[in-house]
Amino acid sequence: MRASERVYASLREEIVSWRLQPGAVLSEVEQAERLGVSRTPLREAFGRLVSDGLAVVGKGRTLVVSALSAPDLVHLFELREALEVQQARLAARRGTREVFGALAERFARAGGLVGEREAYYALVAELDAALDEAAASPYLLRALTTLRTHTARARRLSHDNPERLARAAAEHALIARAVAERDETLAAHATAVHLRTSLDTILTSLADDGRASDPAPTHTPGATR
Known part of the structure; x- marks a missing residue:
């Protein structure tokens, strides 16, 4: 490297x-x-x-x-919704029933993973990869790959709330099930609902922490003013 x-x-x-x-x-x-x-x-x-x-x-x-203010997050999720809803439609149109059926079952049983954050996020990454492959849209994938860096960063603002993670697992299960059943409308709708709920959770956490505005420069190890 x-x-x-x-x-x-x-x-x-x-x-x-x-x-x-x-x-x-x-x-x-x-x-x-x-x-x-x-x-x-x-x-x-x-x-x-x-x-x-x-x-x-x-x-x-x-x-x-760079900062991640409330307006930044709204813009980020607006773009996520545009891209990921379309990806869900394409995946439902082109995906493999067995792959997404198995993922739906794993998310339905994911309650035990909520306390193991990294294992849960690894399962989410598997779903992302399956959607990427099923959608078979290289330009869409390129845009999503860049976006996921900011998505991973924004996720930390929700403090990995266990209740929210449990609800998110159910939302992911519904997305995977809709794709497995080739229901484009349900896959798109379930994805939109999941994203909007995730944004609301992050914005609430941001406001509770008093971080709704851009922060001033901070000092961290290896960084100077």
């Missing part, structure tokens, strides 16, 4: 997992020292983060981790 790819993957994971929080300054000097690379691959990685929307140029032309 090239140095720039390694640095990009590391910084991307830290941003998505909130170890690098919104507003954290990405200093070339400190990040190069911390990650053990020269400025050239670091700048390439920074460029990709900016292109992904994970970093923006702040005051004094410093690079900072």
Whole structure:
């Protein structure tokens, strides 16, 4: 793996997992020292983060981790709904009954996974991959791949509420079942309901935490003002 790819993957994971929080300054000097690379691959990685929307140029032309405000989340979910509802329709039209029937059964039994967050999200990733394959739309997949970085980042704002995860498992089960039954209308509707409920949960969590507006720059390990 090239140095720039390694640095990009590391910084991307830290941003998505909130170890690098919104507003954290990405200093070339400190990040190069911390990650053990020269400025050239670091700048390439920074460029990709900016292109992904994970970093923006702040005051004094410093690079900072981008914010996720309430309006940002609304825009994100508007695009998710446009893309994922269409993907659900295509998957229902083209998918394999056995694959999605099995996924529906696993989500129906996923109550035990709610307490094991990573295992539950791995099951969600399996559904995403199955929908990607069934939809068989390369341009749609390319758009969704970029979007999922921001989706994973936004998910952390809901604090992985166990009650919400249990409801989400039921919603995913319904989506998978609709695709298995080749019901395009139900698959699209179930996906739209799931996304709107997820957005409401995240916005409520954001408001409860007092994080509904863009945060000021923060200091994190390996980052300076």
